[in-house]
Amino acid sequence: MKIQSFDKIYHIHKDSRVKRWFYIFIILCVVVLFLPWTQNIHLRGNVSTLYQEQRPQQLNSPIPGRITKWHIKNGDYVKKGDTILQLAEVKEDYLDPQLLQRTREQVTAKKGVRDYYQAKIGTTNTQLAAINASRTLKLAQLKIKIAQLNNKVTAELAEFAAVNNELKLSEDQYNRQKKMYDEGLVSLTQFQQRSVSYQNALAKKTAVENKLAQTRQEITTVNIEQNATIQDYMEKVSKTEGERFLSMGQIQGSSGEIAKLENQAANYQARQGLYAIVASQDGQVVQLNKAGIGEILKETESIGTIVPKKVDYAVEIYVKPVDLPLLRIGQKLMCVFDGFPAIVFSGWPDSSYGTFSGKVIAIENNINANGLFKALVIEDKGQKPWPPQIKMGAGVKGIAILNDVPVWYELWRNINGFPPDYYGLKTEKSKSADEKSK
Template sequence: MLNISKQSVSDAVHEKYELHSLKTLHTPRSAVILKRWLLAIVIILAVILVLPWQQNVNGKGEISALTPKDRPQNIQNIISGRIEKWLVREGDLVQAGDTLLVISEMKDDYFDPNYPKRLQEQLLAKGDAIKSYQLKIQSLDNQIIALQENNNFSLQKARNKVRQGYAKVTSDSTDVIAERVQVNIAQVRYDRGEDQYKNGGLVSLSELESRKLKLQEVQAKLISVQNKLAISRQELINAKIELNSINAEYAEKIAKAQSDRSSALSSLATGEYELSQLQNKITNVDIRRGQYYVKAPQEGYIVKALKAGIGETIKEGESICTLQPSAPEMAVEMYVRAMDVPLIEAGREVRMQFEGWPSLVFSGWPSATVGTFGGIVKVIDRIDNNKGEYRLLIVPKVGKGEQVWPKQLRMGSGVVGWVMLDDVPVWYEIWRQLNAFPPTLKEEPKAALKQK
């Protein structure tokens, strides 16, 4: 029955004949309900496909601190030693400068309890030695000045003596010339008298002998003057030799004094070096003795003791315990894939789910999400973690309607986060996910624009 005519006979037929085959031709009630449900689901899905969906980049990480000083740190000892006493327990809150443990010396160079006193005595002795070197240098300086003055006086005296020698030689040379003239005159008179005595007797014998005697006297005087000139010349030579020897003599004395002064300067420099070493050693010993008390660098909680027993030895720079700062500036370290890093800028909003905090998450509909906390991208690392992932540092988001991060959060707790991008239709996001395309980025966040 096609029910084409307006006059239906199906009811009359059913009432009169009660045919089972005709009864089975009616549509079941359950099929109608299923059809309506399927139609409603299709309509709902169609509406959902055109709803806005906020794209996001997901990642995992853990709770950390924004600044390195707020992150857990290992307290290390500067010197090696033996643990004598623990003054704190795990979980204790300590202030900056509180003593955590006491150690004792284990190097035999520092066993002597009077070692600083011994070093002070050495320091005083070395100071006295330096003063003596300074006095010796001063004495040698005075000696060199005196030698130089004596050298000048001796040179002046020798030069005067040379001048006197020249004058004496000149005087004796004049006497020799005068005596030679006298000898020539006496010789001429004697020869003339001898001729006169032989030829005519004009000169008596006594006169001739007197002239001869005079000649002999003058000749003897000439020899004497010549000898005196030779002595003067010899004295002049000796004066010149003495003048030259004075320079050599005083140069040797001055050189020896300068050599002694250089030796004293070298000893003084060595003494000052040793004095500086002693002063440095005394300071190092004082600082080393202060290192017997390991102190807290800042306020925080003692998390774990890495060295436990009394009498246990520790090396230089070895970790003793872990300290967690008491009031760190909380942040989240989250790692994202390298292909998503170009889409993320500083200032992007992040929604986070902390481990241990119940939440209902719709990553594309933040307004419908319950139990997540807001954050802002603060830092993006320039290098990866050798696994193809980049680290983001996320700080709490402050604003109206934002939930404050719980105070119960602990360092190292796990975090799942979503960096929120732009809004797209749901159908586009499904198509993108099916094709494994990266999210789209239409514009940068306002915070990034302000920074630029």
């Protein structure tokens, strides 16, 4: 009797298929070695944005103050211009509730002083005009007087010439009469009469000379008076102009003080508008670090953060220096966002699931403090859109898509430690150099 259990346990007489499966496996391995493989490099980064105004913004207090009221709580969504909290003044220079009004009153008072000096300048100009007119009139009078005296001198010179001629005639007659008297031809009485006539002519000449000298002295006196008048009026004009310039200086000083006070008033008015801290844009308020009422805020101190509501997302990826030559502007990149399930086949990106396509738009030329270079990646509009649930700062894994090569080449490259696409880059560079040489 044949025992069936013996045949089922021991397969001594059973045909083996190991060799067949071994050959099949070898053939599959060879086939796989010739399948296309997409070279890639793996990168890490985080979600960000291209635009500075769309990044999380700090809420800062522009002035020091004491918190009097909160209008929102942590996590609330606000619109641009919504009040976040209310401040009260703490600096002693601004505690006066009528500070702005009193500053404006000072401006009005300074303007009044300026108007007074402007009116004084008008009066001074009138005084100058009157002084100049009086000087012109006085000098004209003196010139007329000098002209009259010159005419008088001319007349007296003519009279002096006539008297001098008369004196010469009288002197000749006197000399002839004396000679005749000495010869006894005329009487003593006749000689005495001729002598009297000669003495009268001589006295008349002396009188005319004195009169001419007096007139010339008057001309000299009038000239001195004219010079004194000019000097006197110059002093008056200089003094009046000095007062005018002083008033002009006061006006300039008042204008400067008015501008300073108006600047202070504008600053006070602007400061009153800073007591309410408002949202700079639409978004969510997070990370509030002040609590309660009455806390004191310093100038520029951070209150919290506002995350913009509308964001054009981008990805910041960090590249090792050894991989930097493999990246270029416009290069395709597959992104795997944290929190989104994905099945990734490194060599076959088209077969991966949960990845999102992007393209490199910028590569920074400066290395970061972490020893890596940063590149910016945006959404590829022609591919599957990025999920709207991603948030700023979320982690991202990037896979840079390089050349398509056979599997055996990729294995050989990894065994030898060559970087991806090394020969391809070298070939492209040599081709471009050949084209330039041609």
